[in-house]
Amino acid sequence: MTEELLSRRVYLGLGSNLGNRVARLVDALDALVAGGIQIDAVSALYETPPWGVTEQPSFLNAAASGETALPAAAILELAKHIEADAGRDFDAPRWTARPIDVDILLIEGETIATETLTVPHPLMHERGFVLIPLVDVAANVDHPGQRQTIGQLAGALPDSERTGVVEVEPAGWYPAAG
Numbered sequence: 001m002t003e004e005l006l007s008r009r010v011y012l013g014l015g016s017n018l019g020n021r022v023a024r025l026v027d028a029l030d031a032l033v034a035g036g037i038q039i040d041a042v043s044a045l046y047e048t049p050p051w052g053v054t055e056q057p058s059f060l061n062a063a064a065s066g067e068t069a070l071p072a073a074a075i076l077e078l079a080k081h082i083e084a085d086a087g088r089d090f091d092a093p094r095w096t097a098r099p100i101d102v103d104i105l106l107i108e109g110e111t112i113a114t115e116t117l118t119v120p121h122p123l124m125h126e127r128g129f130v131l132i133p134l135v136d137v138a139a140n141v142d143h144p145g146q147r148q149t150i151g152q153l154a155g156a157l158p159d160s161e162r163t164g165v166v167e168v169e170p171a172g173w174y175p176a177a178g
């Protein structure tokens with residue numbers, strides 16, 4: 001018998017800093033929909049300074065949310081497929097330039113800590129490039145580990161995490177259903 005999961009909401013973070021960044025983000029969102037996540041809310045588009053390894057091009061970041069019955073492991077597999085299809089070099093060092101990065105930020109009702117998957121995403125609550133887009137689609141959603149809403153976490157970000165995070169396109173740059 002195949003395992004039937006109830007549909008629940010997933011929140012994803014997307015980033016690109018190589019090639020045609022907008023096209024990579026649009027392709028990734030299309031592929032998430034095709035893969036079984038009914039994306040119905042997408043943030044504005046933000047230009048963000050590179051975090052972690054600073055000697056690399058600036059990123060475009062966005063956040064998205066949708067309903068899915070896919071198990072968490074299948075969502076991760078879908079994300080990795082999308083990254084591979086965009087030509088991401090998985091041997092490149094951590095935090096360096098990539099055509100697309102798809103991170104699972106939150107899954108409604110689930111906390112996961114396995115070798116391959118940690119949800120909520122471990123550093124999301126400290127990062128302006130994650131939280132500022134995520135507020136657009138999840139302001140009132142609780143972060144289970146931090147016991148604060150995404151809006152509260154974003155409001156508490158230090159200036160160093162806000163500086164240089166600039167909205168470049170309002171929501172609507174990706175025509176999400178819903």
Ligand code: A4P
Nearest residue numbers: 015048049050051052059094095103104116117118121129
């Ligand atoms: N993994 C575990 N949990 C998750 C999750 N919740 N979502 C595992 C996705 N993946 C998860 O990730 C490495 C492994 O993490 C995966 O194989 C998966 O099994 P990766 O995406 O292959 O490598 P990475 O992205 O280089 O490392 P990491 O630690 O995930 O980095 P981040 O946190 O994704 O940061 N600066 C700006 N401005 N904007 C960005 O988008 N992104 C990064 C990457 C660095 N600097 C950035 C940005």
Ligand code: MG
Nearest residue numbers: 101102103104
């Ligand atoms: Mg990642």
